[in-house]
Amino acid sequence: MTILDLIKATTPRPELWSGVYKIPWDEPGFSRRMLELHLAQDHDWASRPFATIDEHVQFIHEALAERQPCRILDLGCGPGLYAFRLAALGHECVGIDFSPASIAYAKTSNPLPDRCRFELGDLRKAEFGSGYDITLMIYGEFNAFSLDEIRDILARVCTSLKPGGRMLIEAHTPEEIARIGRTAKSWYSAESGLFSEEPHVCLIENAWHEAERTAESTFYVIDGATGEVTMYRNTLLQYTLEDYGKLFREAGFAEVEITAAWSDGSPKAEDQLLLLAGRK
Secondary structure (H helix, E strand, O other): OOHHHHHHOOOOOOOOOOOOOOOOOOOHHHHHHHHHHHHOOOOOOOOOOHHHHHHHHHHHHHHHOOOOOOEEEEEOOOOOHHHHHHHHOOOEEEEEEOOHHHHHHHHHHOOOOOOEEEEEOOOOOOOOOOOEEEEEEOOOHHHHOOHHHHHHHHHHHHHHEEEEEEEEEEEEOHHHHHHHHHOOOEEEEEOOOOOOOOOEEEEEEEEEEOOOOEEEEEEEEEEOOOOOEEEEEEEEEOOOHHHHHHHHHHHOEOOOEEEEOOOOOOOOHHHEEEEEEEEO
Protein backbone atom coordinates (compact mmCIF):
# COMPACT_ATOMS: atom_id res chain seq x y z
CA MET A 1 0.00 0.00 0.00
CA THR A 2 1.20 3.53 -0.76
CA ILE A 3 0.33 6.82 0.92
CA LEU A 4 -1.83 7.66 -2.12
CA ASP A 5 -3.80 4.44 -1.58
CA LEU A 6 -4.28 5.50 2.02
CA ILE A 7 -5.54 8.96 1.01
CA LYS A 8 -7.94 7.54 -1.58
CA ALA A 9 -9.04 4.73 0.76
CA THR A 10 -8.69 2.22 -2.07
CA THR A 11 -8.01 -0.72 0.25
CA PRO A 12 -11.27 -2.54 1.09
CA ARG A 13 -12.07 -2.84 4.77
CA PRO A 14 -12.31 -6.42 6.06
CA GLU A 15 -15.22 -7.81 7.99
CA LEU A 16 -14.93 -7.43 11.74
CA TRP A 17 -13.57 -10.56 13.43
CA SER A 18 -12.50 -12.04 10.10
CA GLY A 19 -9.08 -12.51 11.73
CA VAL A 20 -7.32 -11.59 8.51
CA TYR A 21 -5.99 -8.31 9.80
CA LYS A 22 -5.28 -9.18 13.41
CA ILE A 23 -1.84 -8.02 14.52
CA PRO A 24 0.51 -10.95 13.76
CA TRP A 25 2.01 -11.41 17.22
CA ASP A 26 3.36 -14.78 16.11
CA GLU A 27 5.37 -13.36 13.19
CA PRO A 28 9.10 -13.67 14.10
CA GLY A 29 9.92 -9.96 13.82
CA PHE A 30 6.82 -8.89 15.73
CA SER A 31 7.45 -11.59 18.30
CA ARG A 32 11.04 -10.46 18.85
CA ARG A 33 10.07 -6.82 19.27
CA MET A 34 7.17 -7.75 21.57
CA LEU A 35 9.56 -9.70 23.80
CA GLU A 36 11.56 -6.51 24.34
CA LEU A 37 8.39 -4.82 25.59
CA HIS A 38 7.60 -7.78 27.90
CA LEU A 39 10.99 -7.46 29.58
CA ALA A 40 11.11 -3.65 29.84
CA GLN A 41 10.71 -2.26 33.34
CA ASP A 42 9.79 1.36 32.57
CA HIS A 43 6.26 0.69 31.29
CA ASP A 44 3.47 -1.93 31.32
CA TRP A 45 2.64 -2.04 27.61
CA ALA A 46 3.08 -5.83 27.38
CA SER A 47 3.87 -7.08 30.90
CA ARG A 48 3.92 -5.43 34.28
CA PRO A 49 7.12 -4.51 36.11
CA PHE A 50 8.59 -7.45 37.95
CA ALA A 51 7.71 -6.05 41.38
CA THR A 52 4.02 -5.91 40.39
CA ILE A 53 4.14 -9.44 38.98
CA ASP A 54 5.59 -10.57 42.32
CA GLU A 55 2.49 -9.16 44.07
CA HIS A 56 0.12 -10.89 41.64
CA VAL A 57 1.91 -14.20 42.03
CA GLN A 58 1.68 -13.93 45.79
CA PHE A 59 -2.08 -13.39 45.47
CA ILE A 60 -2.42 -16.48 43.25
CA HIS A 61 -0.29 -18.52 45.64
CA GLU A 62 -2.23 -17.48 48.74
CA ALA A 63 -5.81 -16.86 47.60
CA LEU A 64 -6.17 -19.48 44.87
CA ALA A 65 -3.60 -22.16 45.69
CA GLU A 66 -3.96 -21.65 49.46
CA ARG A 67 -0.18 -22.11 49.73
CA GLN A 68 -0.46 -25.72 48.53
CA PRO A 69 1.41 -27.11 45.48
CA CYS A 70 -0.86 -26.96 42.44
CA ARG A 71 -0.79 -27.77 38.74
CA ILE A 72 -1.19 -24.45 36.95
CA LEU A 73 -1.91 -23.76 33.27
CA ASP A 74 -0.84 -20.29 32.10
CA LEU A 75 -2.56 -19.39 28.82
CA GLY A 76 -0.86 -16.59 26.89
CA CYS A 77 2.13 -16.99 29.20
CA GLY A 78 4.45 -14.68 27.24
CA PRO A 79 8.06 -15.09 28.35
CA GLY A 80 7.07 -17.02 31.49
CA LEU A 81 7.26 -14.21 34.03
CA TYR A 82 4.35 -15.54 36.13
CA ALA A 83 5.16 -19.22 35.63
CA PHE A 84 8.79 -18.80 36.76
CA ARG A 85 7.68 -17.28 40.03
CA LEU A 86 4.87 -19.74 40.64
CA ALA A 87 7.23 -22.67 40.07
CA ALA A 88 9.63 -21.17 42.61
CA LEU A 89 6.80 -21.35 45.16
CA GLY A 90 6.42 -25.07 44.57
CA HIS A 91 3.80 -25.20 41.82
CA GLU A 92 3.98 -27.22 38.60
CA CYS A 93 3.35 -24.91 35.64
CA VAL A 94 2.60 -25.31 31.94
CA GLY A 95 2.72 -22.17 29.80
CA ILE A 96 1.31 -21.85 26.27
CA ASP A 97 1.84 -18.88 23.96
CA PHE A 98 2.03 -18.43 20.18
CA SER A 99 4.91 -15.95 20.24
CA PRO A 100 8.05 -17.88 19.21
CA ALA A 101 10.45 -15.34 20.74
CA SER A 102 8.64 -15.34 24.08
CA ILE A 103 8.52 -19.13 24.26
CA ALA A 104 12.18 -19.39 23.28
CA TYR A 105 13.06 -16.95 26.06
CA ALA A 106 10.90 -18.84 28.56
CA LYS A 107 12.58 -22.14 27.70
CA THR A 108 16.15 -20.86 27.79
CA SER A 109 15.61 -18.78 30.96
CA ASN A 110 13.58 -21.43 32.79
CA PRO A 111 15.14 -21.76 36.28
CA LEU A 112 13.11 -24.87 37.20
CA PRO A 113 12.59 -27.05 34.11
CA ASP A 114 11.48 -29.96 36.29
CA ARG A 115 8.48 -27.90 37.48
CA CYS A 116 7.93 -25.50 34.61
CA ARG A 117 7.27 -26.35 30.94
CA PHE A 118 6.51 -24.13 27.96
CA GLU A 119 4.82 -24.88 24.64
CA LEU A 120 4.49 -22.85 21.45
CA GLY A 121 0.84 -22.91 20.41
CA ASP A 122 -2.22 -20.92 19.40
CA LEU A 123 -4.80 -21.05 22.20
CA ARG A 124 -7.54 -21.56 19.60
CA LYS A 125 -5.95 -24.86 18.55
CA ALA A 126 -3.51 -25.97 21.25
CA GLU A 127 -4.04 -29.04 23.39
CA PHE A 128 -4.31 -27.96 27.02
CA GLY A 129 -3.91 -31.35 28.69
CA SER A 130 -5.77 -32.16 31.90
CA GLY A 131 -5.55 -32.39 35.67
CA TYR A 132 -4.99 -28.71 36.43
CA ASP A 133 -5.94 -27.04 39.69
CA ILE A 134 -5.72 -23.48 38.33
CA THR A 135 -5.77 -21.90 34.86
CA LEU A 136 -4.67 -18.32 34.26
CA MET A 137 -5.32 -15.90 31.40
CA ILE A 138 -3.73 -12.60 32.37
CA TYR A 139 -3.75 -9.08 30.92
CA GLY A 140 -6.90 -8.70 28.85
CA GLU A 141 -6.30 -11.31 26.12
CA PHE A 142 -9.82 -12.61 26.73
CA ASN A 143 -11.38 -9.75 24.74
CA ALA A 144 -9.11 -10.22 21.72
CA PHE A 145 -10.83 -13.45 20.67
CA SER A 146 -14.09 -13.72 18.76
CA LEU A 147 -17.16 -14.92 20.63
CA ASP A 148 -17.00 -18.40 19.09
CA GLU A 149 -13.29 -18.68 19.83
CA ILE A 150 -13.59 -17.72 23.48
CA ARG A 151 -16.54 -20.08 23.97
CA ASP A 152 -14.41 -22.94 22.66
CA ILE A 153 -11.39 -21.94 24.76
CA LEU A 154 -13.47 -21.75 27.95
CA ALA A 155 -15.08 -25.13 27.30
CA ARG A 156 -11.69 -26.77 26.76
CA VAL A 157 -10.24 -25.09 29.86
CA CYS A 158 -13.17 -26.38 31.92
CA THR A 159 -12.49 -29.92 30.70
CA SER A 160 -8.77 -29.57 31.48
CA LEU A 161 -9.41 -28.60 35.12
CA LYS A 162 -9.92 -31.03 37.98
CA PRO A 163 -13.41 -30.94 39.53
CA GLY A 164 -13.36 -27.87 41.74
CA GLY A 165 -10.42 -26.41 39.81
CA ARG A 166 -10.52 -22.68 39.16
CA MET A 167 -9.83 -20.29 36.32
CA LEU A 168 -8.61 -16.72 36.83
CA ILE A 169 -9.01 -14.33 33.93
CA GLU A 170 -8.08 -10.68 33.65
CA ALA A 171 -10.44 -8.99 31.20
CA HIS A 172 -11.35 -5.47 30.11
CA THR A 173 -14.24 -3.58 31.64
CA PRO A 174 -17.03 -2.80 29.14
CA GLU A 175 -16.30 0.90 29.62
CA GLU A 176 -12.66 0.43 28.62
CA ILE A 177 -13.52 -1.36 25.38
CA ALA A 178 -15.88 1.45 24.38
CA ARG A 179 -13.27 4.06 25.35
CA ILE A 180 -10.67 2.44 23.11
CA GLY A 181 -13.06 2.44 20.17
CA ARG A 182 -13.96 6.10 20.69
CA THR A 183 -10.40 7.34 21.15
CA ALA A 184 -9.47 10.10 18.70
CA LYS A 185 -7.02 9.59 15.85
CA SER A 186 -3.33 9.97 16.72
CA TRP A 187 0.12 9.39 15.36
CA TYR A 188 3.75 9.06 16.42
CA SER A 189 7.17 8.70 14.85
CA ALA A 190 9.94 6.38 16.00
CA GLU A 191 13.43 5.27 15.04
CA SER A 192 12.28 1.74 15.82
CA GLY A 193 9.44 0.16 17.75
CA LEU A 194 6.85 -2.58 17.90
CA PHE A 195 5.72 -2.22 14.29
CA SER A 196 9.13 -1.84 12.67
CA GLU A 197 12.82 -1.92 13.46
CA GLU A 198 13.36 0.90 10.96
CA PRO A 199 12.43 4.61 11.22
CA HIS A 200 8.70 4.98 10.65
CA VAL A 201 5.54 6.97 11.30
CA CYS A 202 2.46 5.25 12.72
CA LEU A 203 -1.04 6.65 12.17
CA ILE A 204 -3.68 5.25 14.52
CA GLU A 205 -7.41 5.30 13.77
CA ASN A 206 -9.99 3.89 16.17
CA ALA A 207 -13.63 3.03 15.62
CA TRP A 208 -16.46 1.95 17.90
CA HIS A 209 -18.97 -0.44 16.29
CA GLU A 210 -22.03 -0.29 18.51
CA ALA A 211 -24.00 -3.07 16.84
CA GLU A 212 -21.08 -5.50 17.07
CA ARG A 213 -19.92 -4.09 20.43
CA THR A 214 -16.40 -4.07 19.05
CA ALA A 215 -13.53 -1.61 19.30
CA GLU A 216 -11.44 -1.57 16.15
CA SER A 217 -7.96 -0.04 16.01
CA THR A 218 -6.18 0.41 12.68
CA PHE A 219 -2.46 1.13 12.52
CA TYR A 220 -0.94 2.56 9.32
CA VAL A 221 2.83 2.16 9.52
CA ILE A 222 4.72 4.31 7.01
CA ASP A 223 8.31 3.31 6.30
CA GLY A 224 10.59 6.32 6.68
CA ALA A 225 12.83 5.38 3.77
CA THR A 226 10.38 4.12 1.14
CA GLY A 227 7.02 5.61 2.12
CA GLU A 228 5.49 2.13 1.86
CA VAL A 229 2.44 1.74 4.11
CA THR A 230 1.68 -1.44 6.04
CA MET A 231 -1.70 -1.74 7.70
CA TYR A 232 -2.57 -3.67 10.84
CA ARG A 233 -5.93 -4.01 12.53
CA ASN A 234 -6.89 -5.13 16.01
CA THR A 235 -10.33 -5.82 17.45
CA LEU A 236 -11.57 -6.11 21.04
CA LEU A 237 -15.00 -7.48 21.92
CA GLN A 238 -17.07 -5.86 24.67
CA TYR A 239 -18.89 -7.91 27.31
CA THR A 240 -21.15 -6.75 30.11
CA LEU A 241 -20.72 -8.27 33.56
CA GLU A 242 -23.77 -10.43 32.82
CA ASP A 243 -22.19 -11.59 29.57
CA TYR A 244 -19.06 -12.74 31.37
CA GLY A 245 -21.09 -14.77 33.83
CA LYS A 246 -23.16 -16.36 31.06
CA LEU A 247 -20.06 -17.38 29.09
CA PHE A 248 -18.58 -19.19 32.07
CA ARG A 249 -21.83 -20.95 32.94
CA GLU A 250 -22.30 -22.10 29.34
CA ALA A 251 -18.76 -23.54 29.38
CA GLY A 252 -19.50 -25.65 32.46
CA PHE A 253 -18.25 -23.43 35.25
CA ALA A 254 -20.10 -22.44 38.39
CA GLU A 255 -21.15 -18.83 38.88
CA VAL A 256 -18.27 -16.47 38.12
CA GLU A 257 -17.03 -14.04 40.75
CA ILE A 258 -16.20 -10.64 39.25
CA THR A 259 -14.10 -8.10 41.13
CA ALA A 260 -11.99 -5.06 40.37
CA ALA A 261 -8.55 -5.92 39.07
CA TRP A 262 -5.38 -6.09 41.13
CA SER A 263 -4.98 -3.34 43.70
CA ASP A 264 -1.46 -2.60 42.52
CA GLY A 265 -1.93 1.09 41.82
CA SER A 266 -1.04 0.71 38.14
CA PRO A 267 -2.74 3.10 35.69
CA LYS A 268 -4.47 0.22 33.91
CA ALA A 269 -5.86 -1.44 37.03
CA GLU A 270 -9.14 0.47 36.90
CA ASP A 271 -9.67 -0.67 33.29
CA GLN A 272 -9.48 -4.38 34.11
CA LEU A 273 -11.63 -6.95 35.88
CA LEU A 274 -10.69 -10.21 37.58
CA LEU A 275 -12.99 -13.09 36.73
CA LEU A 276 -12.75 -16.16 38.96
CA ALA A 277 -14.81 -19.29 38.29
CA GLY A 278 -14.63 -22.87 39.49
CA ARG A 279 -15.38 -26.02 37.57
CA LYS A 280 -18.56 -27.71 38.76
